[in-house]
Amino acid sequence: MRDVIITGIGQTPVGELWDKSLRHLGHDAVVAAMQDAGIEQADALYVGNMLSGELSGQEHLATLIADFVGLRGIEAAKIEAACASGAAAVRAGIMAVASGMADVVIAAGVEKMTDTLPEDTTAGLALAADQEYEVAEGATFLALNAMLMQRYMHEYGVAKRDFAPFPVNAHANAQGNPNAMFRMAISAEKYERAPLVAPPINVMDSSPICDGAAAVVLVSGERASAFGQGKRGVRVAATAAATDTLAVHDRRDPLWLEAAYLSSRRAFAQAGLSPDDIDLFELHDAFSIMSVLALEACGFAERGRGVELGASGAITLGGRLPITTMGGLKARGHPVGATGVYQIVEIVQQLRGEAGANQLAHAHVGMAQNIGGSGATILTHILAGA
């Protein structure tokens, strides 16, 4: 298997981008990544996206973006794995390069969620749950996560306020990210007083509906060296994917993210690393409870003790295991099919030393984890300085 190096990154700001259509967002991120990598052509474009058909009336999205960017003739495909679509597109790109079928691949993620009515967007997001056995009963992702959070508080005797450090950290970090949607700090008090959406989840537990696009350029190790890109390049040390039952009620233990456990274990094995080797972790904080469950399933905390990592300060920029260093899903924003690519882009920024005000002192190995549905599809990537 050939080495795969990330030589270019691109992203649009995240927000309610009403002046940009789906294809324009994709274009902007792809062109930025190509310029960053210094390339004018590629062999393939994989686009992570969940809802282009439902919300923008457009399937065949990858070919459209390739066409719109002017990448005539190249391979193109859209990859869909609900909110994990972005990381799945990156993984497809890694496989194309690793297999030798391509030398230069662009993996992008794009989502347009704010041109539709909020109830239509919410209904679209519910397509990631089991249509016949969850959605038909009225379940939304908010409801499913609320039940998980309630159960967690009950099982482990944890209070609502114990979750505060996660959104507080995300918002603190978003202040230093010019592409983040919510660039303002919040206090623990503000978190506790935020309006409830589905008890115990409040507004500050919840990532926003938004638009955005991000992209990376993936090249073979030989190609990166030949083009003198080894120095700025970031190496893909591991890529892994795993699934669980689609419906939460089918799981033996709803508080255990089996797919996070499986994919992180596979990734650690590939990279020859353990949780202690990870300098930063871009995790999938779609809701606060997901951050806690992911930290436990990946081996960063004992079961029932994930919240303690928050209380200890370990998750902040100066801590032992910084998470959501550029704002995370909560404050950078969660344009669903793009999120997994934003995570990778932000780790590259940290590993290159280009994270600006949020630059970590020690950033040599970063881990990204992208979750689809309520933990049904989970991809874990580990990146390291080349």
Place this chain on the structure above:
Amino acid sequence: MRDVIITGIGQTPVGELWDKSLRHLGHDAVVAAMQDAGIEQADALYVGNMLSGELSGQEHLATLIADFVGLRGIEAAKIEAACASGAAAVRAGIMAVASGMADVVIAAGVEKMTDTLPEDTTAGLALAADQEYEVAEGATFLALNAMLMQRYMHEYGVAKRDFAPFPVNAHANAQGNPNAMFRMAISAEKYERAPLVAPPINVMDSSPICDGAAAVVLVSGERASAFGQGKRGVRVAATAAATDTLAVHDRRDPLWLEAAYLSSRRAFAQAGLSPDDIDLFELHDAFSIMSVLALEACGFAERGRGVELGASGAITLGGRLPITTMGGLKARGHPVGATGVYQIVEIVQQLRGEAGANQLAHAHVGMAQNIGGSGATILTHILAGA
């Protein structure tokens, strides 16, 4: 790059399968392929599908099918490239095995199109065209193909009746395929008198709206040998993908399928073969005009002379270049995201000598070509006896 061998195939009948839901169709094809390959577990499942979100209210489809089949923990992703989604899923599976990231992969295609109102299904299919510049002007795929056919007849002085051999051949071959939707022969006279849908396209030029699913098991060469599956296995000799502009009006020459030319040229180069080496060609006869344009772009006929291959009898089971040997999109049926996988499954049947009444005397090398949109995304695969 490692050798990739197809060791199992599965398919459901194609038709209006109102007693089977999307997940049941996917289940049936995947389980049949696993039984054929003699496996009980796999590393990944890639599912080609275009319209599950729009027509069945279900995204996150690959994980759902993995869950429903009982393939707990494996990787899963849905691949979307409009009507070329099936071949794109097979290509993703080939890359996973070729790269060494997986040893055993299932690539499936599934589509459920008949549980919705015909106008909703037609609107869904139009999502493969350019939403802002084609669909907004009222274009459907039928309309776009009608314009291509009209232009072809005008440019080359070809008559409507010259297209008859293509649907006549497809229907003749479907008689011998128990999974085909339309298992009845049609005459050239019946073709000429068929009701017009969008002049000059009539009902007999058009593939049907239908349901179906197909799957293949892909394993590494070493694994196939170790399991004694080398003998029945079929080798992937080439896989290639290419794109063109999404909108037909953006092409310099609308009668030239550039992406068919590019992907077939790349496939021939990979396999070290030329058009003369191909024993059968499963082409994408969504409309009769597409068969003719594909034969020309892939080098089987001169420009403007594709119809002559039909008139000569070369395309029949006993001819020099048999096409649509199990009925093609026209008569086996065209469940869009599944079609590309059906094509591969049918070539494996021919190469194994398991094509029943339709078995070719010489079937050592087969080519499949799957088209998304009006030629915007085209994948070409070449398979050979292992």
